[in-house]
Amino acid sequence: MSSRREISLAERKRQLVADELTEAALQLLALKGFDAVTVDEIVGAAGVSKRTFFRYFASKEDVVVQFLADMGTGMCAELAARPAGERPSEALRHAVWVPLGECADHSERALRVVRLILGTPALLARFLERQAQWRDDLAAELARREGLDDATELYPRLAAGMALNAFDAVLHRWSGSEGEEDPAGLTDGAFAVIAPALDAGVPRG
Amino acid sequence: MSSRREISLAERKRQLVADELTEAALQLLALKGFDAVTVDEIVGAAGVSKRTFFRYFASKEDVVVQFLADMGTGMCAELAARPAGERPSEALRHAVWVPLGECADHSERALRVVRLILGTPALLARFLERQAQWRDDLAAELARREGLDDATELYPRLAAGMALNAFDAVLHRWSGSEGEEDPAGLTDGAFAVIAPALDAGVPRG
DNA sequence: TAGCGCATTGACACTTGGTGTCATGCAAGG
DNA sequence: CCTTGCATGACACCAAGTGTCAATGCGCTA
Structure with missing residues (x-):
C-alpha cells in the first residue's frame, strides 16, 4: 500500500x-x-x-501564462474566504492583493515574466483570455456573497471587471517602473478610485 | 490628371x-x-x-475582428467630441454607445459576429487585445479632457477600463439573450453602476 | 499606339505551431 | 517473472503564416 x-x-x-x-x-x-x-x-x-x-x-504561449495560472484561483479563493459582512471594495482589494503580493515577493522573476507578457501581443491576448475566466469566477463568487443573480444583475460582472482593471493597472505601472513603484501603494490607490462604484453599485451594500 | x-x-x-x-x-x-x-x-x-x-x-482571426475595427476609433472620436464640461460618466457613456448603437442597428449581422467572437477563445483573445489598445487611447483622451497625467494618475486608465467593462457586459448580455434585451437599457444600467467611480474618482470632477 | 513603370496577384516552397499514432521503455504490482 | 499501465520519443501530418518571383493588368508618357 x-x-x-x-x-x-x-x-x-x-x-x-x-x-x-x-x-x-x-x-x-x-x-x-x-x-x-x-x-x-x-x-x-x-x-x-x-x-x-x-x-x-x-x-x-501557455508555458508563460501557465506560470501565472494560480493567480486566478488564488484570487477567487481569497474572495470566498473574506468575511461575509465585508464591503465589496475591501474583499476584492484583499483578493486582488494575493497574486500581487506574490509578484512583489518574487520581484526579479515575476517582473521578467510580467514585462514579457505585457510586451508581447500574443502573450497579452492569452493573458487577457485567462482574465476573462477569472472575471467570470469572481463575478459568480461576488453574486453569491451579495445574494444577487449573476444572470440578471450587471453589478457582479462589472465589479469583478473593475477589480481586474485595478489588477492590470497595478501590474502595468509596476512593470513600467522596473519594479520601483510599490505594488501595495498602487493597489490602494487603484481601489480608492473604483471603491465608490464597488460599494455604492450593489443594492443595499 | x-x-x-x-x-x-x-x-x-x-x-x-x-x-x-x-x-x-x-x-x-x-x-x-x-x-x-x-x-x-x-x-x-x-x-x-x-x-x-x-x-x-x-x-x-483578423478577418472577423477587423469587422469591428472601427469601433475603437469611433469611441475615441466620440469621446473627443463630447463637450468639455461634461462629466466623465456621461462622456464615456456616449462614447461607448457609438459602437453599441451600430450593433443594435445591424442586429442580425452584428449578433452573428459577436456571438462568434464571444464563443471562440481564439477570437475572444484577439478581441480583448484590440480592446487593450482602445483602452489606452480612451485613457489618453480622458487624461487630456480632465487635465491629468496619464503616466502618474491611475484614474484615466481605470476609467477607460470601466467603460470598456460596461461595453463588454452589454455585449455579453445582448448576445446571450439572442438580441432580446435592449442595448440602450443595458448600457444605461451598466453606467449607473460605474458612474459613482467615474465621477467621484477624478480629482475635482 | 507602343512602350514603360507600378501595384496586385498567384504559384510555390518553406518555416513553425500543433496533433494523431504507434512503438518502446520503465516502474509498480500480482 | 510476467503484465499492466503510463510517460516518452519518433514520425507523419495538417494548418497558419511568410518570402520570393514571375506574370498580369493598368495608368502614364512619348
Whole structure:
C-alpha cells in the first residue's frame, strides 16, 4: 500500500519535467523575445521531445501564462474566504492583493515574466483570455456573497471587471517602473478610485 | 490628371476583394465554427489565392475582428467630441454607445459576429487585445479632457477600463439573450453602476 | 499606339505551431 | 517473472503564416 508515495513520485517526476521546461522557456524567451524562439529550441534546451512539450502545455504561449495560472484561483479563493459582512471594495482589494503580493515577493522573476507578457501581443491576448475566466469566477463568487443573480444583475460582472482593471493597472505601472513603484501603494490607490462604484453599485451594500 | 479617380478606382478594387473575403469568411465561420474552417476553404469560396488573403488580413482571426475595427476609433472620436464640461460618466457613456448603437442597428449581422467572437477563445483573445489598445487611447483622451497625467494618475486608465467593462457586459448580455434585451437599457444600467467611480474618482470632477 | 513603370496577384516552397499514432521503455504490482 | 499501465520519443501530418518571383493588368508618357 504505497499508493500515496507512488502518486507523489509520479507527480514529482511530472513536476520536474514541467519545471525544466518552464525554466528553459522563460530563460530563452526573456532573452531573445517570444517570436524569435521556436519550440524546438526550448525542448532542445530542456532535453525532451517536442511532443512532450505539448503534453505539458497547450501552446507556446501557455508555458508563460501557465506560470501565472494560480493567480486566478488564488484570487477567487481569497474572495470566498473574506468575511461575509465585508464591503465589496475591501474583499476584492484583499483578493486582488494575493497574486500581487506574490509578484512583489518574487520581484526579479515575476517582473521578467510580467514585462514579457505585457510586451508581447500574443502573450497579452492569452493573458487577457485567462482574465476573462477569472472575471467570470469572481463575478459568480461576488453574486453569491451579495445574494444577487449573476444572470440578471450587471453589478457582479462589472465589479469583478473593475477589480481586474485595478489588477492590470497595478501590474502595468509596476512593470513600467522596473519594479520601483510599490505594488501595495498602487493597489490602494487603484481601489480608492473604483471603491465608490464597488460599494455604492450593489443594492443595499 | 485623373489622379483622384484612379486612386478611388484602385481603392474600390481593394475594398471589393476585402468585402468578398469577409463575406465568405463570416458565412463559413458562423456556419461551421472557427476551427473547422481553413483559410484554404475561405479563399476557395472567395476565389482568390491564400497569399492574397494574408495580404488583406494579418491572421485568420483578423478577418472577423477587423469587422469591428472601427469601433475603437469611433469611441475615441466620440469621446473627443463630447463637450468639455461634461462629466466623465456621461462622456464615456456616449462614447461607448457609438459602437453599441451600430450593433443594435445591424442586429442580425452584428449578433452573428459577436456571438462568434464571444464563443471562440481564439477570437475572444484577439478581441480583448484590440480592446487593450482602445483602452489606452480612451485613457489618453480622458487624461487630456480632465487635465491629468496619464503616466502618474491611475484614474484615466481605470476609467477607460470601466467603460470598456460596461461595453463588454452589454455585449455579453445582448448576445446571450439572442438580441432580446435592449442595448440602450443595458448600457444605461451598466453606467449607473460605474458612474459613482467615474465621477467621484477624478480629482475635482 | 507602343512602350514603360507600378501595384496586385498567384504559384510555390518553406518555416513553425500543433496533433494523431504507434512503438518502446520503465516502474509498480500480482 | 510476467503484465499492466503510463510517460516518452519518433514520425507523419495538417494548418497558419511568410518570402520570393514571375506574370498580369493598368495608368502614364512619348
